[in-house]
Amino acid sequence: MSGFGPGDPFLADCPARLTVELIADKWTAVVLYGLSEGPVRHGELIQLIGGISRKMLTQTLRRLEAHGLIRRHAYAEVPPRVEYELTPLGATLIDPIRMLTEWARTNGDAVLDALDSGPPEPVARNG
Amino acid sequence: MSGFGPGDPFLADCPARLTVELIADKWTAVVLYGLSEGPVRHGELIQLIGGISRKMLTQTLRRLEAHGLIRRHAYAEVPPRVEYELTPLGATLIDPIRMLTEWARTNGDAVLDALDSGPPEPVARNG
DNA sequence: CAGCATCCCCGCAGATACTG
DNA sequence: CAGTATCTGCGGGGATGCTG
Numbered sequence: 001m002s003g004f005g006p007g008d009p010f011l012a013d014c015p016a017r018l019t020v021e022l023i024a025d026k027w028t029a030v031v032l033y034g035l036s037e038g039p040v041r042h043g044e045l046i047q048l049i050g051g052i053s054r055k056m057l058t059q060t061l062r063r064l065e066a067h068g069l070i071r072r073h074a075y076a077e078v079p080p081r082v083e084y085e086l087t088p089l090g091a092t093l094i095d096p097i098r099m100l101t102e103w104a105r106t107n108g109d110a111v112l113d114a115l116d117s118g119p120p121e122p123v124a125r126n127g
Numbered sequence: 128m129s130g131f132g133p134g135d136p137f138l139a140d141c142p143a144r145l146t147v148e149l150i151a152d153k154w155t156a157v158v159l160y161g162l163s164e165g166p167v168r169h170g171e172l173i174q175l176i177g178g179i180s181r182k183m184l185t186q187t188l189r190r191l192e193a194h195g196l197i198r199r200h201a202y203a204e205v206p207p208r209v210e211y212e213l214t215p216l217g218a219t220l221i222d223p224i225r226m227l228t229e230w231a232r233t234n235g236d237a238v239l240d241a242l243d244s245g246p247p248e249p250v251a252r253n254g
Numbered sequence: 255c256a257g258c259a260t261c262c263c264c265g266c267a268g269a270t271a272c273t274g
Numbered sequence: 275c276a277g278t279a280t281c282t283g284c285g286g287g288g289a290t291g292c293t294g
Contacts (some may be wrong), residue, residue: 017157018238019231026151026287030144042256053288058257068241079255080294089237096226103223104146110216111145114195153267169276180268185277206275207274 022067027052027060029097032086035070036094039085069093149194154179154187156224159213162197163221166212196220 023029027049034040034048045057052060061084064070069090075081086094150156154176161167161175172184179187188211191197196217202208213221 015235016228016231018235019227020156021153022238023227024151024153024156026148029147029151054257055289056287059287066242067238068244069238074256078294080257082256089234089241092234093230096223096230099223099226100146100150101143103220104143107216107219108142108145111149111194111196114216115193117195181277182269183267186267201276204275205274207277209276 023097025060027056028064029100031057031060031064032069032090032093033097033101035084035086035090036097039073039083042082042084045084064090150224152187154183155191156227158184158187158191159196159217159220160224160228162211162213162217163224166200166210169209169211172211191217 030049030052031045034045040048042054042057042061046052046054049057061070061072065072065084068087070084071087073083073085075083157176157179158172161172167175169181169184169188173179173181176184188197188199192199192211195214197211198214200210200212202210
């Protein structure tokens with residue numbers, strides 16, 4: 001069993017794990033998606049996304065910037081204006097992310113139904 | 128700006144957020160991927176994935192089961208044998224996940240390069 | 255407006271030991 | 275072998291206040 005090769009994505013210390021851990025964050029995908037239509041300001045993202053704190057947003061943006069997925073543009077104005085936009089590299093991640101949203105749109109209800117249907121066994125799973 | 132509609136995926140309290148938060152977990156995608164080729168035992172997953180603790184694996188499996196993405200099969204044998212497999216619903220998530228791995232395979236190096244290139248500004252981002 | 259620093263708490267996740 | 279229970283720590287992440 002396990003037809004996975006040693007260099008197979010995802011398992012063990014393969015390159016794909018990097019990406020997963022990059023995406024496997026509450027906000028990463030959401031932020032990237034928020035930038036998918038062009039440059040957006042910090043404050044706009046806050047409202048657009050909804051539910052994210054300034055701290056988490058900045059943190060996420062910094063990480064994405066460090067990973068080369070987005071670019072930061074600070075304009076020397078008052079009041080300050082800072083825009084973020086996808087890099088070409090970052091833009092390539094939008095498609096995969098969009099697939100996730102498509103999946104959600106299609107199967108979201110099914111997941112919710114499963115959740116409602118209640119846990120198979122209340123407790124005591126041994127044996 | 129923001130050509131996103133109110134019901135648009137990802138932003139605010141849209142359905143896609145459910146999926147993101149489902150996937151936005153260190154192990155969810157990895158476990159699903161591990162099951163993508165057929166039923167796998169608990170212990171096999173541990174070794175296959177590498178780095179996950181029994182506790183986290185069980186926890187992840189339970190959640191996926193609750194969400195209707197995987198199914199649990201416990202065989203009344205000694206020693207006990209338990210297999211997990213994707214449900215049809217869960218199987219539909221493999222494609223999106225695979226896209227992520229494809230992306231990683233293609234762009235993983237670019238991300239690592241960006242990381243090495245160092246942070247744009249060492250410190251003091253204000254202004 | 256954007257961002258950093260600080261404080262603080264809750265929960266994730268590892269380690270360990272026990273049961274069926 | 276599979277799973278649970280308990281303890282513990284570390285860090286994620288919110289709230290707040292200050293700076294440019």
